[in-house]
Amino acid sequence: MKNLRRAALDAHKKYKGKLSVISKVPLKSKRAMSLFYTPGVAEPCKEIFRKPADAYKYTSLGNTIAVVTDGSAVLGLGNIGSLAGLPVMEGKCALFKEFGGVDAVPICLNTQDVDEIVSVVRAIAPGFGGINLEDISAPRCFEIEEKLIKALDVPVFHDDQHGTAIVCLAGLINALKVVGKVASRVEIVMSGAGAAGIAIAKLLLKYGFKNICMVDSRGTIYAGRPGLNKYKKEIAKVTNKKKRKGGLDVVLDGADIFIGVSRPNIATRGMIRSMADKAIVFAMSNPDPEISVKDAKAGGATIIATGRSDYPNKINNVLVFRGIFIGALEARAKKITDKMKLSAAKALAGLIKKPSANRIIPGVFDKGVADRVAKAVKKNI
Amino acid sequence: MKNLRRAALDAHKKYKGKLSVISKVPLKSKRAMSLFYTPGVAEPCKEIFRKPADAYKYTSLGNTIAVVTDGSAVLGLGNIGSLAGLPVMEGKCALFKEFGGVDAVPICLNTQDVDEIVSVVRAIAPGFGGINLEDISAPRCFEIEEKLIKALDVPVFHDDQHGTAIVCLAGLINALKVVGKVASRVEIVMSGAGAAGIAIAKLLLKYGFKNICMVDSRGTIYAGRPGLNKYKKEIAKVTNKKKRKGGLDVVLDGADIFIGVSRPNIATRGMIRSMADKAIVFAMSNPDPEISVKDAKAGGATIIATGRSDYPNKINNVLVFRGIFIGALEARAKKITDKMKLSAAKALAGLIKKPSANRIIPGVFDKGVADRVAKAVKKNI
Numbered sequence: 190m191k192n193l194r195r196a197a198l199d200a201h202k203k204y205k206g207k208l209s210v211i212s213k214v215p216l217k218s219k220r221a222m223s224l225f226y227t228p229g230v231a232e233p234c235k236e237i238f239r240k241p242a243d244a245y246k247y248t249s250l251g252n253t254i255a256v257v258t259d260g261s262a263v264l265g266l267g268n269i270g271s272l273a274g275l276p277v278m279e280g281k282c283a284l285f286k287e288f289g290g291v292d293a294v295p296i297c298l299n300t301q302d303v304d305e306i307v308s309v310v311r312a313i314a315p316g317f318g319g320i321n322l323e324d325i326s327a328p329r330c331f332e333i334e335e336k337l338i339k340a341l342d343v344p345v346f347h348d349d350q351h352g353t354a355i356v357c358l359a360g361l362i363n364a365l366k367v368v369g370k371v372a373s374r375v376e377i378v379m380s381g382a383g384a385a386g387i388a389i390a391k392l393l394l395k396y397g398f399k400n401i402c403m404v405d406s407r408g409t410i411y412a413g414r415p416g417l418n419k420y421k422k423e424i425a426k427v428t429n430k431k432k433r434k435g436g437l438d439v440v441l442d443g444a445d446i447f448i449g450v451s452r453p454n455i456a457t458r459g460m461i462r463s464m465a466d467k468a469i470v471f472a473m474s475n476p477d478p479e480i481s482v483k484d485a486k487a488g489g490a491t492i493i494a495t496g497r498s499d500y501p502n503k504i505n506n507v508l509v510f511r512g513i514f515i516g517a518l519e520a521r522a523k524k525i526t527d528k529m530k531l532s533a534a535k536a537l538a539g540l541i542k543k544p545s546a547n548r549i550i551p552g553v554f555d556k557g558v559a560d561r562v563a564k565a566v567k568k569n570i
Numbered sequence: 571m572k573n574l575r576r577a578a579l580d581a582h583k584k585y586k587g588k589l590s591v592i593s594k595v596p597l598k599s600k601r602a603m604s605l606f607y608t609p610g611v612a613e614p615c616k617e618i619f620r621k622p623a624d625a626y627k628y629t630s631l632g633n634t635i636a637v638v639t640d641g642s643a644v645l646g647l648g649n650i651g652s653l654a655g656l657p658v659m660e661g662k663c664a665l666f667k668e669f670g671g672v673d674a675v676p677i678c679l680n681t682q683d684v685d686e687i688v689s690v691v692r693a694i695a696p697g698f699g700g701i702n703l704e705d706i707s708a709p710r711c712f713e714i715e716e717k718l719i720k721a722l723d724v725p726v727f728h729d730d731q732h733g734t735a736i737v738c739l740a741g742l743i744n745a746l747k748v749v750g751k752v753a754s755r756v757e758i759v760m761s762g763a764g765a766a767g768i769a770i771a772k773l774l775l776k777y778g779f780k781n782i783c784m785v786d787s788r789g790t791i792y793a794g795r796p797g798l799n800k801y802k803k804e805i806a807k808v809t810n811k812k813k814r815k816g817g818l819d820v821v822l823d824g825a826d827i828f829i830g831v832s833r834p835n836i837a838t839r840g841m842i843r844s845m846a847d848k849a850i851v852f853a854m855s856n857p858d859p860e861i862s863v864k865d866a867k868a869g870g871a872t873i874i875a876t877g878r879s880d881y882p883n884k885i886n887n888v889l890v891f892r893g894i895f896i897g898a899l900e901a902r903a904k905k906i907t908d909k910m911k912l913s914a915a916k917a918l919a920g921l922i923k924k925p926s927a928n929r930i931i932p933g934v935f936d937k938g939v940a941d942r943v944a945k946a947v948k949k950n951i
Binding site: 244282 | 581665690
């Protein structure tokens with residue numbers, strides 16, 4: 190890790206950040222200046238003033254999104270603030286462009302107040318065709334997203350929630366094919382009830398999974414458990430219907446699928462061994478999974494997925510967020526609906542013609558991923 | 571004009587706006603992904619968390635500015651709102667890059683409330699190394715700029731004020747050389763007391779001009795005139811010391827210099843004829859000047875400058891704003907001071923080795939303008 194640390198710092202220093210804002214138009218002649226700047230630029234202004242939707246015709250609006258963070262939950266680093274989160278935001282924007290052709294601008298907020306965030310994003314919204322929320326801690330992220338979706342008529346998407354949920358569902362669709370099980374009948378145990386956990390649970394239920402039991406740091410979540418926040422209360426109504434109590438060790442016993450979006454090294458070989466036959470383990474905590482690939486294998490898991498690049502089956506939002514936004518922007522969708530999310534997951538899963546234990550999801554560098562997802566999203570707005 | 575209109579609309583439509591946000595770093599391999607995205611990106615985040623100033627080392631912050639507008643005074647179009655102003659903001663950002671290498675992002679606000687604008691810009695400030703205010707109407711622009719300068723420790727620059735003032739001063743420095751007059755002794759009449767007019771008057775006084783008489787739509791501005799706003803009251807204290815009253819026609823009689831930053835066609839041949847010998851006329855209203863070049867000539871003006879590309883002596887902010895920001899960003903200046911503005915004007919004037927009636931200011935495409943201005947600004951922070 191020490192080498193990576195040095196190399197990463199050197200690379201960032203060498204390039205002085207990752208983004209550049211360039212002109213798409215030639216500005217080398219007086220004629221070009223008079224078309225794209227004064228006096229010609231007044232003409233598209235007048236057109237947009239008459240008909241605001243024409244902004245999509247005459248400006249970069251339709252291909253430009255803001256990547257907004259308050260720095261409250263950056264990677265696994267926690268609440269380091271938005272300035273310290275800027276390298277991640279720049280990285281995200283670079284990925285949007287490199288792999289999806291979307292122009293993305295980092296917006297680092299110096300407030301972590303829910304209502305202030307909502308009003309600031311509303312205030313800067315006119316220049317953006319979409320808003321990607323990034324690295325905002327739960328449960329604040331739910332409220333911020335809800336309020337912004339209501340307030341704006343451009344797509345608002347919290348990638349840590351829905352990007353993760355979509356790619357997780359895509360992986361599960363193929364994993365089930367490999368082990369020959371059916372969504373409606375399997376039992377899922379999920380460790381983690383933050384932004385990603387709750388979004389995954391909701392999307393899996395929409396898809397047709399029926400039995401999910403969520404576990405947070407205090408054990409299983411069940412209706413009536415004292416001290417649940419609004420969002421955990423809601424999810425408690427539709428999960429763990431038997432109101433099982435206890436920790437991971439208790440509920441993993443006999444489960445078909447383990448999904449981890451929580452903390453490193455909280456599951457053991459023994460727990461995996463107690464799962465049902467042909468167990469599926471998605472240990473997605475980053476960079477260190479809930480259980481190492483080695484231990485999950487030793488516990489007898491048939492399919493193992495993580496967030497890591499050095500093992501097969503990397504569950505990575507990069508596979509999703511570009512396609513979601515390309516599709517939504519091209520279709521001028523006003524919202525990202527569940528239907529769009531489900532179609533994205535199915536399209537992503539469909540890219541693997543013959544799923545196998547070591548290949549349930551495309552790789553980050555596979556060609557055509559964003560296009561395929563975008564097409565599916567566009568068709569399903 | 572009809573052809574230009576069609577051509578400008580077609581050009582904007584063809585390119586779908588003017589800006590693109592690209593990755594400066596290669597992201598084509600797993601290794602690159604692990605350096606610039608997870609897990610490597612965590613390293614610069616941690617460094618910046620420990621030492622915020624390191625953001626200048628590891629991110630694009632030091633070369634990135636926001637071009638912020640509320641759309642209240644876009645070009646000569648007035649209060650058309652920020653969305654309709656987006657083509658201008660994109661154009662401005664494109665110029666920043668093409669002619670100055672600065673990465674600039676348009677921020678279109680959907681509020682025109684002074685305090686809201688200030689708090690929104692403060693809230694998004696962490697991701698920007700500087701703030702360029704654009705096309706915000708007077709007198710609100712003065713208050714917004716003042717408050718932001720106090721609130722932020724990165725350069726805040728309202729180009730419509732100071733860019734115009736700097737390039738106007740540069741032109742005057744050379745114009746005086748041509749006619750053989752001295753700044754401290756000439757009499758200036760200025761039509762227009764908005765953003766540009768007040769900023770020009772202030773900068774000219776700092777430079778060493780002594781006699782300025784400002785005229786707005788109600789006639790000359792003088793101390794004690796009823797109904798003056800706070801900013802006109804302030805400028806009245808240091809201009810028009812004889813408290814002359816009346817319109818342009820009255821005060822232009824015998825004046826050495828006419829500066830127009832107001833409305834088209836408000837000065838006449840006769841007025842110019844009434845000016846002192848070797849009169850200097852800067853008629854900068856855009857696209858139609860306060861008096862046509864033809865009429866100013868017929869009135870006997872020795873030097874005529876406008877904002878137009880089709881005549882000599884184009885007074886254009888493009889000559890200034892890039893250099894100001896490059897210099898300020900490179901020096902990590904916290905403010906744009908008067909000293910920096912004066913040095914920019916002198917540097918710009920100095921680029922013309924032998925000023926003549928038809929060449930008092932460099933052209934937009936002249937090489938090295940931004941560099942020269944930037945160097946001067948950097949030396950004088």
